[in-house]
Amino acid sequence: MAQAMWIERKQDEQGAAHRLPLVVIAGQPNVGKSVLFHRLTGRYVTVSNYPGTTVEITRGIMHHNGRRFTVIDSPGLYSLSPITEEERVARRILLHEHPDLVLHVVDAKNLARMLPLTLQLIELGIPTILVLNMMDELERAGLQISVDMLRQQLAIPVAPTVCLTGRGIPELKELIDEQLTCRDSAMALSAGD
Amino acid sequence: MxxxxxxxxxxxxxxxxxxxxxxxxxxxxxxxxxxxxxxxxxxxxxxxxxxxxxxxxxxxxxxxxxxxxxxxxxxxxxxxxxxxxxxxxxxxxxxxASNVLSQSSDPSATLRTRILRPGALAEHIGRLCMNPWTGFPILVLVLYFGLYQFVGVFGAGTVVDWLENGLFGQYINPFVERLVRAIIPWSALQELLVGEYGVWTLGVTYAIALILPIVTFFFLVFAVLEDTGYLPRLAMLIDRAFKWLGLNGRAVIPIVLGFGCDTMATVVTRILETRRERILTTFLLTLAIPCSAQLGVVLALLARHPKGLLLWAGVLVGVFLLIGWLAAKVLPGSSAPFYMELPPMRLPSLSNVLLKTLARLHWYFMEVFPLFLLASVLIWIGQLTGLFDLAIRGMRPVVQALSLPSEAAVAFLFGFFRRDYGAAGLYRLNEQGLLTGNQLLVASVVLTLFVPCVAQFLVSIKERGLRAALVMFVLALSIALLTGLLLAHALAWLGVRV
Structure with a gap:
């Protein structure tokens, strides 16, 4: 009874899909979330360049190594303290839909400005992969990121990608699968907890 | 782990x-x-x-x-x-970030950025788009070449002319008409298929020969603008003008989208911070923003009357500003602060542009085609039962008050279905030489301001509630007719001929 607010997982039209592990794509506006969603699920969504088009939530299924995962493309959010309606929707998904894995997509060029949200996600204890997108633009600006060091400092998996061209996507899919499968076996071990 | x-x-x-x-x-x-x-x-x-x-x-x-x-x-x-x-x-x-970021050790990359700096020029252009002194001239250029010349004159003029009058008018339609009249003996059924408002003559011909080329050209331009990152910069540019309307630059996004499709734009008003801004923007979308299809047809209608086109745009901008300003005064509250992230300016990628255009066309055609056919069938039933004539007769006084020929009532009736459909009805009248330049201008203005299309109305109900949607519907209708009335009399009084 006391948990009424937290358990509002809707048994909607995709009731069956809910039992699949849930991957949520989150991040600031304009970092390539929709493109990544398209890359992972292969389902077409209108890919746009201006902030705030992902107002409606798009769901899709990702297939990998014979396993299936539900993927949700959440609206852009700057921080977990929402100002706009879209941000409230994104927060609701992160806090109430119980994602098994969050892909925090960031613009690699603006890493410093995007990391606070990553830190918030880590603080929330949600399993997170940091997706460093637009690596090509970073490289074109004559910069590079030490992915290994970033992985160590944040203690979460980090995946460099260029979603527009598909660079790094196979590795990311592998990583997602690995995270969710490991988590499942870890859950099985600690069952009854 | x-x-x-x-x-x-x-x-x-x-x-x-x-x-x-x-x-x-x-x-x-x-x-x-x-x-x-x-x-x-x-x-x-x-x-x-x-x-x-x-x-x-x-x-x-x-x-x-x-x-x-x-x-x-x-x-x-x-x-x-x-x-x-x-x-x-x-x-x-x-x-x-400072721990993990470093200058690239790849010498070619550094060299490239030092000497060519591909991003620097784009950044500079991006800033020029936002500076009021250079931004507004750029906007005028974009509108003139992108919309007027490419969509209006070339797409809606040359291409539509060739398709509608040439291909369909001279070859396909006469053939289909002969075929139907030869095969089907019943005149009522003949009317349904190839009559004045028939499924083929009106539905299929309009959808494929008139609306499809126009929206194709428009969606192409829109996709290019979208892909370059121009739209958010436009939002920043117009932010100041919008503050005056009690809105902020964020509202530019749905408004600009409205030029693509008002229905989609109404959904996008969700990105606005307050209920007040959402209502204001939804209303402005309902009233003063023509959607791509309608814009295309109006451009086609008025392309031969440049003065009329300017006046049409002037009246719309005037109504938009006036009503926006009034509504901001009436609705309590102040505008929320605006911040927005600017994506980098890029050269549009061809595949992206084509993909977006195709996806939009697909969606548009799927929605529009059945509606056009349905409208033909409804009109056919209306004609058989006499309801159609009754409705036209009912609207005749309104149309006459606007100094329009009574045939224009049909176009207004169409306008209740879809924005572009009404304008397409005018197109037909114009081809028959029934409208003077002035009448064309007045009718275009009224039809642009007219009620939302069925889809937009339904979405407005879903997003803003039935009451608000109904109020907006009635307001838009009244403002449209009132503006048309004023314009018709002003033109006559001033002796202006366009």
Missing amino acids: SSSPAETVRWRYPPAIEQAIVEIASLLRGSYALSERTLALLLLEGDPEIWEEVRLQEFTVTLDRIRALCEQLQATSETPIAWQIEQQRQRWSQQI
Whole structure:
């Protein structure tokens, strides 16, 4: 009874899909979330360049190594303290839909400005992969990121990608699968907890 | 491996905050989805949702104790705790970023950026688009070449002429008509298929020969603008003008989208911060923003009357500003502050542009084609039962008050279905030489301001509620007719001929 607010997982039209592990794509506006969603699920969504088009939530299924995962493309959010309606929707998904894995997509060029949200996600204890997108633009600006060091400092998996061209996507899919499968076996071990 | 809660404590906030976190966490007894430490942190940040959740689960004594701890901590410093916590996160982020970022060791990359700096020129152009002195001239150029010349003159003029009058008018339609009249003996059924408003003559011909080429050209231009990153810069440019309307630049996004499709734009008003802004924007979309299909047909109609086209745009901008300003005065509240992230300016990628155009065309055609056919069938039934004539007769006084020929009533009737459909009805009248330049202008203005299309109306109900949607419907209809009336009389009084 006391948990009424937290358990509002809707048994909607995709009731069956809910039992699949849930991957949520989150991040600031304009970092390539929709493109990544398209890359992972292969389902077409209108890919746009201006902030705030992902107002409606798009769901899709990702297939990998014979396993299936539900993927949700959440609206852009700057921080977990929402100002706009879209941000409230994104927060609701992160806090109430119980994602098994969050892909925090960031613009690699603006890493410093995007990391606070990553830190918030880590603080929330949600399993997170940091997706460093637009690596090509970073490289074109004559910069590079030490992915290994970033992985160590944040203690979460980090995946460099260029979603527009598909660079790094196979590795990311592998990583997602690995995270969710490991988590499942870890859950099985600690069952009854 | 996935992060365990233990890892999340690796970052330490300043001692006073850390101590408050630990104390608050130790007080929490309810069962939560989040860890106690996370909850404590969110409570300190004043997160309203978490406070509500905790209020439901904890005893009043505990709540008082937590509140006291927060106040105690706040009393020790002048800046809000939430701000301090956010600052700390930003410092960590800066630190991590500077640890992992470095200049590329690949000499060719550095060389490229030093000498060519491909991003620098784009950045410069981007800034020019936002500066009022250069931005508005650029906007005029974009509108003139992108919309008027490419969509209006070339797409809606040359291509439509060739398709509608040439291909369909001379070859396909006469053939289909002969075929139908030869095969089907019943005249009522002949009327349904190839009559004046028949499924083929009106539905198929309009959808394929008139609307399809026009929206194709429009969607192409729109996709290019979208892909370059021009639209958000346009939003920044217009922000100031919008403040005056009690809106901020954020509202430019749905408004600009409205030129693509008002229905889609109405859905997008969700990105606006307050209910007030959402209502204002939805209303302006309903009233003064023509959608792509309608815009295309109006451009085609008025392309041969440049003066009329300018007046049409002038009247629309005037109505938009006036009504926006009035509505902002009537609706209480002030505009929310605006911040927006600017994506980089890029050269549009051809595949992206084509993909977007195709996807939109597909969606548009799927929606529009059945409606066009349905309209033909409805009109056919209306004609058989006499309801059609009754409706036209009912609208005749209105049309005559606007100094339009009574045949224009049909176009207005069409306008209730879809915005572009009404304009297409005018197109037909114009081809038959029934309209003077002035009448064309008045009819175009009224049809542009006219009621939303069926789809937009339904979405407005869903987004804003039935009452608000109905009020907007009636207001838009009244303003449209009133503006048309004023315009017709002003033109006559001033002796203007376009």
